Amino acid sequence: MADLHFLANPARFRRFSQRVLPGLTLATLLSLGVGLYLALWGSPPDYQQGETVRIMFVHVPSAWLSMAGYALLAALGAALLVWRHPLAALMARGAAPVGACFALTCLLTGSLWGRPMWGTYWVWDARLTSMLLLFFLYLGHMALTHAFDDSERGDRAAAILALAGVINLPIIKFSVDWWNTLHQPASVAKLSGPAIHLTILMPLLWMAASFTLLFILLVLVRTETEIDRRRIEIADQDA
Secondary structure, three states, X not given: OHHHHHHXXXXXXXXXXXXXXXXXXXXXXXXXXXXXXXXXXXXXXXOOOEHHHHHHHHHHHHHHHHHHHHHHHHHHHHHHHHHOOHHHHHHHHHHHHXXXXXXXXXXXXXXXXXXXXXXXXXXXXXXXXXXXHHHHHHHHHHHHHOOOOOHHHHHHHHHHHHHHHOOHHHHHHHHHHHOOOOOOOOXXXXXXXXXXXXXXXXXXXXXXXXXXXXXHHHHHHHHHHHHHHHHHHHHHHHO
């Protein structure tokens, strides 16, 4: 907890980020390279879906990271509203576009996957609709941060939206259990164990780890950018 409080200072966080970014960038590139090889050539086609199943290696990690990214936004929103951590608003500004990109990737790859499986690119399925709502929540968060001349007011408004919208996360997760949907139920995170063969499960988990590294890398870079932007704003105000 002391370490997290130490990093809550933007200047200290920036120094920490600059130290870890080179190694993190290398690890991300290597992991993505291995993951793409495993996804494209190291795993067999599915006995029913054929080569189409390879979309899963991008679609599923994107879905996981878009949900994790919004949970991060909600946590940062709470830190801003309750403890007024100076870094929380800046990291939220940096994380929101990254999470939105993962949510959009999930929607697009899901549509491409749905066409051969369901015969259509889109249905107003509970899982798809709630994921679309998540994407709009990201867009709303980004819009609110820029909707006020006073950036602090925008950050607080966006934090409130992040906390209110977090209720959508369990809806996304359990929608396939609560309603009749075309979307397949969970096949990895199951109490009875994964329902996917190891030859497909291992590349999927590797890609999920690679996308997690990519998410962290992009959030760090964008948070640094927001710290620099805020410094310029303060310098302009003082001038």
